[in-house]
Amino acid sequence: MIRLEHITKEFSSSDKKVIAVNDVSVHITKGEIYGIIGFSGAGKSTLVRCINLLEMPTSGKVYFGNQELTSAGEKELRLARQKMGMIFQQFNLLEQRNVLKNICYPLELAGVSKNDRIKRAKELLRLVDMEEKAKSYPSQLSGGQKQRVAIARALATNPEVLLCDEATSALDPITTRSILALLKRINEMFGVTIIIISHEMRVIEQVCDRVAVMSEGVIEEAGEVKEVFLNPKSETARRLILPDKDEAGSDAGRHSIRIAFDGQSSFEPVFATLVLESGIKLNILGANTENIGGKAFGQMLVEMPEELEKQDTVKRMLRKKGIHFVEGSDER
Amino acid sequence: MNLQMMELLADGIKETLYMTLVSTLIAYVIGIPLGVICFITDKNGICPGRIIHFVTGILINLLRSVPFLILLVAIIPLTRLIVGTTIGSTATIVPLVVAAAPYVARMVESSLKEVDAGVIEAAKSMGSSRLQIIYKVLLPEAKPSLLVGVLISMATILGYSAMAGFVGGGGLGAIAINYGYYRYQTDIMFVTVAFLVLIVQLFQELGIWVVNRIDKRSA
Numbered sequence A: 001m002i003r004l005e006h007i008t009k010e011f012s013s014s015d016k017k018v019i020a021v022n023d024v025s026v027h028i029t030k031g032e033i034y035g036i037i038g039f040s041g042a043g044k045s046t047l048v049r050c051i052n053l054l055e056m057p058t059s060g061k062v063y064f065g066n067q068e069l070t071s072a073g074e075k076e077l078r079l080a081r082q083k084m085g086m087i088f089q090q091f092n093l094l095e096q097r098n099v100l101k102n103i104c105y106p107l108e109l110a111g112v113s114k115n116d117r118i119k120r121a122k123e124l125l126r127l128v129d130m131e132e133k134a135k136s137y138p139s140q141l142s143g144g145q146k147q148r149v150a151i152a153r154a155l156a157t158n159p160e161v162l163l164c165d166e167a168t169s170a171l172d173p174i175t176t177r178s179i180l181a182l183l184k185r186i187n188e189m190f191g192v193t194i195i196i197i198s199h200e201m202r203v204i205e206q207v208c209d210r211v212a213v214m215s216e217g218v219i220e221e222a223g224e225v226k227e228v229f230l231n232p233k234s235e236t237a238r239r240l241i242l243p244d245k246d247e248a249g250s251d252a253g254r255h256s257i258r259i260a261f262d263g264q265s266s267f268e269p270v271f272a273t274l275v276l277e278s279g280i281k282l283n284i285l286g287a288n289t290e291n292i293g294g295k296a297f298g299q300m301l302v303e304m305p306e307e308l309e310k311q312d313t314v315k316r317m318l319r320k321k322g323i324h325f326v327e328g329s330d331e332r
Numbered sequence B: 001m002n003l004q005m006m007e008l009l010a011d012g013i014k015e016t017l018y019m020t021l022v023s024t025l026i027a028y029v030i031g032i033p034l035g036v037i038c039f040i041t042d043k044n045g046i047c048p049g050r051i052i053h054f055v056t057g058i059l060i061n062l063l064r065s066v067p068f069l070i071l072l073v074a075i076i077p078l079t080r081l082i083v084g085t086t087i088g089s090t091a092t093i094v095p096l097v098v099a100a101a102p103y104v105a106r107m108v109e110s111s112l113k114e115v116d117a118g119v120i121e122a123a124k125s126m127g128s129s130r131l132q133i134i135y136k137v138l139l140p141e142a143k144p145s146l147l148v149g150v151l152i153s154m155a156t157i158l159g160y161s162a163m164a165g166f167v168g169g170g171g172l173g174a175i176a177i178n179y180g181y182y183r184y185q186t187d188i189m190f191v192t193v194a195f196l197v198l199i200v201q202l203f204q205e206l207g208i209w210v211v212n213r214i215d216k217r218s219a
């Protein structure tokens, strides 16, 4: 669906040159939700902005389906952009237009007649559950509501791809979760390929199929989300997944497991019953979990007991509960 | 004050309003495109163009730096060419426009600068052409600020029009000068000044009311 080939983007100001993206190649397949994660300044935004050519790469090629965008004319590029929605951290709604008219905007560009525009906009408002706010102005909406409108607007022209640049970074955890659930639903209902940029692993973990870990303009590792998060190979990925692990990891020689909560279960009962049923004392070395609506998301590093049989008991119980974990992920 | 005097003042008010409104209108017809061009050709604009940006910038600054009274005299040949005379309110419109258009252009430019770059970016990402960005995003989003600019311009142009009374312009300014300055009838001068203040105040109040009604950011 989208192929980036050896994308490099340099910014040169008067005194120095910044290489924001350095020879990145990615292939995003149709219908998947692809995450790009990295710390601030890693070049994530620059990379997605290269996809719809808001930023012209210094070198490299961008393919959208079979079309090479980097060599497309202005008109072709505009038409291609109408097939690629984009949403932003700051929502970027037109402040002087009401919700309905905001959603109509891309339809106006596409030359849809007024009646059809309004019909389609109302349809979309229903999809994002904002029907009763049709006549409101952006300044009257909460952040989550604004993002719903932005999503509806981005979907108005039935795009094949939706680019999300830190779309949930200005929202609280519960709102974030509902927006992510909406994106997932859109992906399943319409088969829209979604690219999500975030610096938070819980965002990626909740909805993405595959993920690329980015640092200093380079993709350090990429793969299935479960794979990367349970068994991170790069330093950046480790730091993103367990921010406080540096201290925890200094206890060398200890045997530990990394448990992943993906929202299937709630954290408290799982851990409590584990300790109670096994009668084994477990020590949490580090955790990056979040309880959202009673469901746990995130990762936890747990110190295992010395005795092998106790270790087996714990692992068996975790498996029985269907909780993912990786052993001895402490190696460097 | 006698009836004749009141008629004189009524005519003065009419002429002043005529000069101010028509000049503001024409100044905006010229100033909006000029301001838009200046804004979009900026190096971070939607249509960067160094030379055009530079030339429009110079033109605007040049005209703005000439004091109005000097401009008034300097462009007399142009005024005569366009209107056929250099005396009266219609003739005054020419220097008023020449003085106000660059001023308006700068105000338009600064209003457009207030539009969130993210919104322009979003419009681009949806596949808007540059022209569509200008008339569907930039101008509508800047509308409240543009209107505030109109109010300020109108007050300024009104002030200029009074100055033009010195060199044969019409309106309240001419009355104040002819009666108050040359004939020492200070009472008439005070009355005209009071009217000038009143007109500015009226524009201002009305304008603020309109702006508050149409600005959806503070709804």
Ligand SMILES: Nc1ncnc2c1ncn2[C@@H]1O[C@H](COP(=O)(O)OP(=O)(O)OP(=O)(O)O)[C@@H](O)[C@H]1O
Binding pocket: A011, A012, A018, A019, A020, A038, A039, A040, A041, A042, A043, A044, A045, A046, A047, A199
């Ligand atoms: N227009 C620009 N001009 C100059 N440098 C830029 C520009 N845009 C980005 N950069 C630089 O490129 C690098 C990558 O920036 P980018 O915005 O892509 O990072 P990011 O991963 O999205 O970070 P964040 O999580 O903070 O949004 C940074 O060093 C930034 O300073």
Ligand SMILES: [Mg+2]
Binding pocket: A044, A045, A046, A165, A166
């Ligand atoms: Mg960014």
